[in-house]
Amino acid sequence: MKNESATNDSQLTSFVNRIINGDCIEGMKKLPAESVDLIIADPPYNLSKGKPLRWNNSVKLNGMGGNWDKVIVDWDNMTFQNYWDFTQxxxxxxxxxxxxxxxxxxxxTYHNIGVTNVLFQKLGIEIINEIIWYKRNSxxxxxxxxxxxxxxxxxxxxTGGGRRRYTFNYQDTKEMDCKEDLLKKRGKQMRTVWDIPNNKKPEELRFGKHPTQKPLRICERIILATSRPNDLVLVPFCGSGSECLAAFKLGRRFIGFEIEKxxxxxxxKRLDYEKQNKKQTRLSGD
Structure with a gap:
């Protein structure tokens, strides 16, 4: 077992704590089997269902409400069959x-989560919970x-079957101080509805933004609840890197894949800024 672990570590060296430019499927093929502790995936939602989506022209995006000013993205423009195959x-x-x-x-969202649910079951990924992320400021x-x-x-x-050996820091979730979550009281069990505002804090947008950027608060909650310090977190669809940044801040290692340079x-830039902050904190003795 120790030799196998050492082999995995050596194979992962060129990936750990880096954002890799490229397709996540090809990237994951290069990773050793059973080498990752936690995966957080924010895949394309396929909102356009194979139809042109000219976001720059403020075309209405069905189901999302209002006019959206976005960009043309091929990865969110698949037929149902192509999306099914890609997800599988x-x-x-x-x-x-x-x-x-x-x-x-x-x-x-309702556009794609049904595909994910069915494929979880088809591939033998047991669903532990379905979480509803309620966005008051939607x-x-x-x-x-x-x-x-x-x-x-x-x-x-x-994927552990009936043994259910996955990490779940139950007591930590009970004691989490979630001040902005009106549904979570300290000392009480965390429920499956999370009240987390979608607004990003100014420092999260300091270097730019991504159309589907997730707030650090939800990434940190996931990582704190379902991983341990120094665990390896895989982020197949890195985007603006909120999950990788949260992993770094919380003392976890990460691997990110992203197709857009x-x-x-x-x-x-976000990671470098956080590293510099940590360095300055150590120097000041705080």
Whole structure:
């Protein structure tokens, strides 16, 4: 077992604490089996369902409410079959690299979470919980033709079968001081509805932003609840790097994959700033 662990560590050296430019499926193929403790995935939601999505022209985005000023992105423009195949392939690789003691989190909305749910079951990823992330400050539905979309869904699963050896810091979740979460009282069990504002703090946007950037608060909650210090966190769809930054701040190692170079630059700026802050804190003796 020790020799196997040492081999995995040597194979991971060129990946750990780095954001790798490239497709996550090809990237994960290079990682050893059962080498990752936690996976946090924020995949494309496939909102456009194979139709052109000209976000720069403020075209209405069905289901999300109002006009959105975004960018054209090929990765969010698939037919249903292509999206199914893509999701199955990356989830299969994620399952391969995940330790039996690890777990996986996947974000989604009603546009895509059903595909993720079914494929979890098909691939033998047992669902531990479905989390509803309630966003009090969600974008209003300006068209007035449907209810305002005010939540996202997260599926939390593991691959260890009936033994359920995954990490869950139950007592820590009870004692978490979640001041902004009106549904969480300190000392009480954490429930499956999380009241976390979607607004990013000014320091989170200091170096730029990503269309689907997640607030650090939700990333930190996931990492604190389901990993241990020095665990390895894999982020297949890095985006602006909130999950990687949260992992670094909380003393975990990380591997990120991202296809867009501009977002790798953004993530590295955020990480460099946090590293400098830590260095200054150590020098001041705080």
């Amino acid at each position: 392939i990356w989830l299969n690789e994620a399952k391969r690299v995940l330790k039996p003691t690890g777990s996986i989190w996947v974000y989604g 974008f209003p539905n300006l068209a007035g033709r449907r209810f305002t979309a005010s939540h996202e869904t997260l599926l939390w699963g593991h 501009q977002y790798i630059e953004l993530t590295n």
